[in-house]
Amino acid sequence: RKEVEQDPGPFNVPEGATVAFNCTYSNSASQSFFWYRQDCRKEPKLLMSVYSSGNEDGRFTAQLNRASQYISLLIRDSKLSDSATYLCAVNKNNDMRFGAGTRLTVKP
């Protein structure tokens, strides 16, 4: 079983749609969780951390379910500029592992 698993997509959605990505992790001792965004031929950039209580940053909402070992990212009112690959990341003792990424394309 992979340490971090994501649905690879692709997700093709119209502008304004709401889209959700899920990610599962295998190590129950994982300590912290993140979502990164990666544009084509660029480095991954931190989008947001994920907290147990859930957290929101504008149109983006991240949630963590420790019991089920999954994290999610919800994007509301999607924009063309949201088109990218979204990577979930799981950290244990500064050892960070990534999912393979979910590709999102937002179309006019």
Add this chain to the structure above:
Amino acid sequence: NAGVMQNPRHLVRRRGQEARLRCSPMKGHSHVYWYRQLPEEGLKFMVYLQKENIIDESGMPKERFSAEFPKEGPSILRIQQVVRGDSAAYFCASSPQTQGAGNTIYFGEGSWLTVV
């Protein structure tokens, strides 16, 4: 800008040659990570290092690949006798010294290796 610095950004090597990729972490960061990303694929962990120590190299191929992070100077990822399958983007990342929940890592712009 004291971000993670990688060089070279692009490297072309013939089969059988050696490739050396360098990474200078962000100022104040003592943890370095190397990841490989094959075309159209995800980010695969290779190795996690602290100064003069390899903490986790479980993602490194058993042969031809090595990494170091000396007391002075950048971290080096070395690939000997490169083959076409080594063509990929190699990303370095760094994080602060303090451990614990909440620490994230910051990536360099990557080194794109092409083996011809």
